[in-house]
Amino acid sequence: xxxxxxxxxxxxxxxxxxxxxxxxxxxxxxxxxxxxxxxxxxxxxxxxxxxxxxxxxxxxxxxxxxxxxxxxxxxxxxxxxxxxxxxxxxxxxxxxxxxxxxxxxxxxxxxxxxxxxxxxxxxxxxxxxxxxxxxxxxxxxxxxxxxxxxxxxxxxxxxxxxxxxxxxxxxxxxxxxxxxxxxxxxxxxxxxxxxxxxxxxxxxxxxxxxxxxxxxxxxxxxxxxxxxxxxxxxxxxxxxxxxxxxxxxxxxxxxxxxxxxxxxxxxxxxxxxxxxxxxxxxxxxxxxxxxxxxxxxxxxxxxxxxxxxxxxxxxxxxxxxxxxxxxxxxxxxxxxxxxxxxxxxxx
Ligand code: ACO
Numbered sequence: 082x083x084x085x086x087x088x089x090x091x092x093x094x095x096x097x098x099x100x101x102x103x104x105x106x107x108x109x110x111x112x113x114x115x116x117x118x119x120x121x122x123x124x125x126x127x128x129x130x131x132x133x134x135x136x137x138x139x140x141x142x143x144x145x146x147x148x149x150x151x152x153x154x155x156x157x158x159x160x161x162x163x164x165x166x167x168x169x170x171x172x173x174x175x176x177x178x179x180x181x182x183x184x185x186x187x188x189x190x191x192x193x194x195x196x197x198x199x200x201x202x203x204x205x206x207x208x209x210x211x212x213x214x215x216x217x218x219x220x221x222x223x224x225x226x227x228x229x230x231x232x233x234x235x236x237x238x239x240x241x242x243x244x245x246x247x248x249x250x251x252x253x254x255x256x257x258x259x260x261x262x263x264x265x266x267x268x269x270x271x272x273x274x275x276x277x278x279x280x281x282x283x284x285x286x287x288x289x290x291x292x293x294x295x296x297x298x299x300x301x302x303x304x305x306x307x308x309x310x311x312x313x314x315x316x317x318x319x320x321x322x323x324x325x326x327x328x329x330x331x332x333x334x335x336x337x338x339x340x341x342x343x344x345x346x347x348x349x350x351x352x353x354x355x356x357x358x359x360x361x362x363x364x365x366x367x368x369x370x371x372x373x374x375x376x377x378x379x380x381x382x383x384x385x386x387x388x389x390x391x392x393x394x395x396x397x398x399x400x401x402x403x404x405x406x407x408x409x410x411x412x413x414x415x416x417x418x419x420x421x422x423x424x425x426x427x428x
């Protein structure tokens with residue numbers, strides 16, 4: 082692996098980031114207005130508000146109305162993010178949409194979104210990494226900007242999880258919600274901001290623990306797959322839980338150490354929001370104090386690709402994240418996928 086010294090990397094650390102510096106120039110989010118509360122779920126499956134809150138930390142989640150697709154949520158967040166960056170859609174050169182719920186198998190949601198927002202000078206693609214989709218998309222877009230390929234990239238993490246959730250399965254339906262986040266990644270000459278480094282892994286042996294079994298080329302849709310409810314999320318919760326705690330800590334520690342940093346150097350740790358207990362266990366092992374950890378799962382549930390931008394947005398709006406702060410993003414998702422990105426906040 083060829084690495085270069087990033088100008089902002091501390092104490093002789095070495096970053097994987099190649100090329101010119103990049104930064105997150107803006108961020109925006111969108112959730113559909115309709116709420117699905119724990120009390121509502123008590124009417125659908127054998128569960129209680131108390132169980133859901135205690136085991137997951139979730140109180141409510143936002144759910145789309147019928148006919149609202151991932152690109153619709155992405156559009157709302159994308160237009161706000163582009164405007165907040167002081168740009169027009171035609172300034173965007175690349176669109177990366179991280180999602181596990183594309184509007185359809187093809188065309189890509191990036192194509193549909195490009196058309197909806199009028200980003201007529203952009204190319205783009207979808208990125209499938211489940212709950213790591215935002216960290217992966219941020220890295221992919223950042224490195225394309227860093228290479229000089231484009232000046233401004235739009236990164237969107239958006240999912241309509243309610244479209245693939247079985248509201249008869251209490252072990253999964255309480256966990257997920259719908260939402261979108263978008264950020265503009267731009268080249269920068271500001272030495273006080275930047276996407277500093279990243280670390281990612283996949284482990285395909287974890288596939289059966291969290292998947293949607295049918296609808297792809299292995300098991301195309303049929304009456305049988307519908308009858309067997311195979312077009313919904315299936316999860317071995319405990320296997321995913323243990324892997325998520327272990328890997329969130331491991332990949333975050335590796336990224337910090339490579340950059341000569343400790344949790345003390347961080348202003349904030351922003352994890353994928355799958356379960357409050359996963360975040361608390363992983364950060365306790367890592368040695369990040371609770372006051373540096375953002376948890377907003379109680380209001381949104383697990384929105385898959387959108388959780389990290391939704392958490393970042395809360396941090397910015399509440400004044401907990403400001404320009405120049407050092408923030409570590411971390412995610413574990415279906416696949417398994419694992420990601421971590423180190424950012425000096427750009428605005
Ligand atoms: N309400 C009431 N009881 C329930 C519910 C519910 N909604 N769901 C499960 N239970 C029951 C189970 O049936 C079980 O009962 P039993 O003991 O009689 O058999 C009991 O509660 C305990 O079940 P567990 O599965 O052991 O519960 P656990 O404490 O592990 O919590 C959970 C389950 C919340 C799913 C947890 O395992 C988890 O969060 N896993 C990780 C989820 C995750 O990180 N997903 C990854 C991201 S998703 C993506 O990438 C798309």
